[in-house]
Amino acid sequence: MKKKTFYLTVALLFATTLASAQTAPLASPVRIGGDIYTHDDLHIHETVLTEYELPPSFGNRDQVTDGYYLTTVHLTNTLTGTTGVDGLLMSLQDKNAKIQNYEGGRLSLMTKTGIGIVMDSNGRIGLGAEPVNAWAVSLGGNTIVTGTLNASGACSFGGVTTSSATVSGDITVGGGARIGDGFSCSQDGLVRVKELRVTVSGWSDFVFDDGYRLPSLYELEDYINRNRHLPDIPTTAEVEGDGADLGAMNAKLLQKIEELTLYVIDLQKQIDELKTTNKQ
Helix, strand or coil, rough: HHHHHHHHHHHHHHHHHHCCCCCCCCCCCEEEECCCCCCCEEEECCCCECCCCCCCCCCCCCCCCECCEEEEEEEECCCCCCCCCCCEEEECCCCEEEEEECCCCCCEEEEECCCCCEEEECEEEEEEECCCCCCCCCCCCCCCEEEEEEEECCCCCEEEEEEEEEEEECCECCCCECCCCEEEECCCCCCEECCCCCCCCCHHHHCCCCCCCCCCCCHHHHHHHCCCCCCCCCCHEEEEEHCCCCHHHHHHHHHHHHHHHHHHHHHHHHHHHHHHHHHC
């Protein structure tokens, strides 16, 4: 009975306030439950245990579940409707604060200029900008990360300064990017790096194996005339279309260098043999 009387009193207080707000606004501080503190203009304090479940995430106050303290402020208007799943709900459940927009619109925290934090109905967040595309977070300006940046999906950066980044998806750099003193990339595609280490499976020393067949220079000439590129080396069209794998390409280039070395050794033997023959 005391609980129903409490809620009836609160309801009457709100009704009276709304009815008289146009002509007789209440002076602060205003208290609903609890003590009045001088720094509070409106203080709502829940003094009794109340329920936990309200649709879709909280319940109704007719179903009491022991062990939970819940204080709520629910805002609705003509467009939203007036049920428990309409409008805006601000709540304090035990020590957890929550603001939830039950409607299909945005939830925004804005400054005077209109720049702030915007969350759309899909949970995407815009910082200083509207959430766009399939982004989880859209940034209106540059981002400076002093710690570790972890991303499980694709990331695009128009200009990023970061001390450490772990990315398991793709990174698209639309502007210049610099990481420490060891790596930099400009928008026109220029990459500057002090050291680049590429791991590959297998290397080109098989050229020196006893069973390796080195094509004759005549066979090599015939292949070049027919195909206009060296054997095992991608064509111009392939590189322009798909790019080149640095690790694989270095291995192939080393293979050709080793083959050239064998050709030179063989030619030197032929020269030495001709010199010996001419002396006789």
